[in-house]
Amino acid sequence: xxxxxxxxxxxxxxxxxxxxxxxxxxxxxxxxxxxxxxxxxxxxxxxxxxxxxxxxxxxxxxxxxxxxxxxxxxxxxxxxxxxxxxxxxxxxxxxxxxxxxxxxxxxxxxxxxxxxx
Ligand code: AMP
Ligand code: ZN
Numbered sequence: 001x002x003x004x005x006x007x008x009x010x011x012x013x014x015x016x017x018x019x020x021x022x023x024x025x026x027x028x029x030x031x032x033x034x035x036x037x038x039x040x041x042x043x044x045x046x047x048x049x050x051x052x053x054x055x056x057x058x059x060x061x062x063x064x065x066x067x068x069x070x071x072x073x074x075x076x077x078x079x080x081x082x083x084x085x086x087x088x089x090x091x092x093x094x095x096x097x098x099x100x101x102x103x104x105x106x107x108x109x110x111x112x113x114x115x116x117x
Contacts, residue, residue, distance in 0.1 A: 002047045007099035011045050021075060025061050026068040028104075037107030038076045038083075042069045049098045051087040069102045078106035 001008045009015045010029065017029035020040055031039040044061045048054035055062045066085075073083045083106030088095040 002099075005047055005099050006097055007041075007043050007101065008047050011043070021068060021072050023064060023068055025064045028068055028072045031103065035103075036105040036110060038078060038105065040072050040076065040104045042072060042102040042104060043099060048100045050089045050095060050100050051102075052089060054100045065100070065102055069104050072104050073106065076104075076106070078104070082106065084110050 001012055003009070006015065010017045011027055019027060019029045021028035021042075025044055025046070026042055027045055028040050028042045031041050042065055044054060044058075044065055046058075046061065048057060048061075051062070054065070069085050070079075073079050073085075083104060086103040086105065087093075087100065088103070
């Protein structure tokens, strides 16, 4: 665990979160500042900085994160109408928390993929 990492501290129970799904390798909780009617973050319980690091270091856990994202979409009632899974990565990707997380967003039409383009 990285004590300076917000999401490691959520995994450790040091910072509260609204957990919606949990597996041996992943945790899913509601985003504190939702950008859509449903906005859940799915993370590996182990610390990896971003999706590229995770994919290289542990493809099996990367697959677990995707499977949990799909499970969350199903549980949240998004599967029929569709949803988006986003991994913001690095500076240009707008990543703010450097513990890899999939944003699972939906519950309404989400509009164009990229704002202002
Ligand atoms: P990103 O910009 O892709 O790194 O996304 C980070 C996300 O974490 C943002 O959508 C924030 O709203 C969310 N966030 C920050 N702090 C918390 C927290 N304590 N609990 C839940 N979500 C958080
Ligand atoms: Zn972390």
